[in-house]
Amino acid sequence: MSSSWVYIKDLKDYLDKKIILKGWMWNKRSSGKIAFLQIRDGYGFVQVIAEKSVLGEDFFNEIKKLKNESSLIIEGTVKKDDRSPVGVEILAEKIEIIHEPNEDYPISNKEHGIDFLMENRHLWLRSRKQFHILRVRNQIIKAIREFYLENDFTLIDTPIFTGSIGESAGNTFEMEYFDYGKVYLAQTGQLYLEAACQSLGKVFNLGPTFRAEKSKTRRHLIEFWMNEAEVAFYEHEDNIKLQNDLVNYIVKSVLENVRDDLEALERDISKLEAVNGEFPRITYTEAVEVLQNQGYNINWGDDLGAEHETKLSSKYDKPLIIEKYPKHAKAFYMQPDPQNPEVVLCDDMLAPEGYGEIIGASERIWKEEVLLKRLEEENLSKDDYQWYLDLRKFGSVPHSGFGLGIERTVAWICGLEHIRETIPFPRTLYRVYP
Known part of the structure; x- marks a missing residue:
């Protein structure tokens, strides 16, 4: 035999x-x-x-x-x-x-600089650490798909080329699209999921997104993968519960299925085991007050930077949810809070241990007149968003959704210092090779 x-x-x-x-x-x-x-x-x-x-x-x-x-x-x-x-x-x-190779393998057991390793990323992937990181990434993505399918969501593959800007026009990749004119590489599939949720109720996607941000921080990539979800008839509180449940599911799945890989990465698993149940919540206004009391020079209406996020989340061993940001600090499509129209029904989820935002979310504007006003305030063309406005003309309902960054989630769960190791072939400000 x-x-x-x-x-x-x-x-x-x-x-x-x-x-x-x-x-x-x-x-x-x-x-x-x-x-x-x-x-x-x-x-x-x-x-x-x-x-x-x-x-x-x-x-x-x-x-x-x-x-x-x-x-x-x-x-x-x-x-x-x-x-x-x-x-x-x-x-x-x-x-x-x-x-048998004809020459010595370039990545030896000695220490190599990060530039050398990134230049040889196609070979660096074979190393033990990268092997374990990518196995954890695979399990995270598997868990995301399982969570949605177990909860009766439908997968929607949203387009990469888009004529509609979902976030800020200042950080889009723009190109000519035959005779059509200008199109953009998608920053988000959200707008398309909003259309799909009014057909299928609960929908999600998982795919690449692009931000032309000239950022060199350890938290940023030019091309990254994002999971987004959108649910018809979900309001702000429903949305937060869904995010909470998803992140708990992901962490539990990783601990159950690839614990050995986390141990090989020397991850402090006790910190992940603390991630369960309901996550702590504060408002943006409360966050600003905390930071001011800690001596930070920040005013209401300012954006929260990485240093602020790290300080705020350091008090907790679970992800921190910060909700109800100022309207003008967020995207045009977010629903104003009926109790205070100067803020919107949104939230950011910050991972513990200083890993920053992993989820951005909001209840969406669902009334046509409110959306038209916001487009005007943000100097966005009504014509470019006519199809998006149509969603508010025919059976519009309250609906909510969010986006979860895969690479930031991998960095947090693996305990990595830099996001460039969380994706097989990272695209950064100065790197498109290999």
Whole structure:
């Protein structure tokens, strides 16, 4: 009976059995008549023991000279090893070299500068830390989809090219679109989800968005992925509960399914375990008062910067919700608070530990006359938003939604210092290669 091809994640189920492992050698060391090969296969890392007495002297000498990232097919027996992260190692009986690089692998075990690593991002992805980060990212995205589908939402794929600006015109990527004229790379799919929710009730999307912001902070990317949701008949309080439930679901799913990856990243898991139940809430006005009392030079109506957000959220071990910002500090489509028309029914959710905003949300303006007034106040063309205004003409209802930034969520959950490691190929102010 021939041996089975087994992935590293399943090796523990094959103790004392012969298997076939296919992967890459990311490191090795040798001691006399034994070589210890560190192998990865896309599902984990394991040690393979290659012995001269088993493989023969000539081939063993070949193995000792192998360069990192050689691709191999290994046949051997799985043995228990309590020191291994996967609990096993493999005693090789046969090794086939599929491909050996002609030169040394550029990313060695020594320290490299971030510019070098970013220039070699296509290879840096193979490192252990990046492997674990991308596995956590994958689980976060999986959890998001599961949450919505379990709650009867419908996925809507919103367009990348748009003629309507959802946020600020100052940070859009603009291009000519055949004979049509100017179009923009989408900053948000929200406006289209608003149309879809009046057909399907509860809708969500998940895809790339673009902001032409000349920012070099550790929290910003030019191209990033966002999950957005929109629900007909949801008002401000319903919206906040939905966000709260989603984030709790994501964190719980990550802890249950990729805890080993968090541990490999040396994440303090106790901080994530504290994220459950109802999140704390304060108003923007209360936030400004707190900051003023702490000695910050901030006035009502000013934007909250990263330093302000970090200070405000540092008091809590759960995400902090700040609601009801000034109308003129937010986007045109946000519903004014009937109790105070100078503020809008919106909220930002700030991750703990100084990771900043992960969600921006609001109840949307649903009356045509109110929306027309806001378009005029913001000097936006009524003609460009005619289809959006149509939504307020035919059976309009209160509705609410939000956007969750995938990369900021990954940075927080993984405990990363910089957002550039949260996406396979980051696009920053000065980088579009590779």
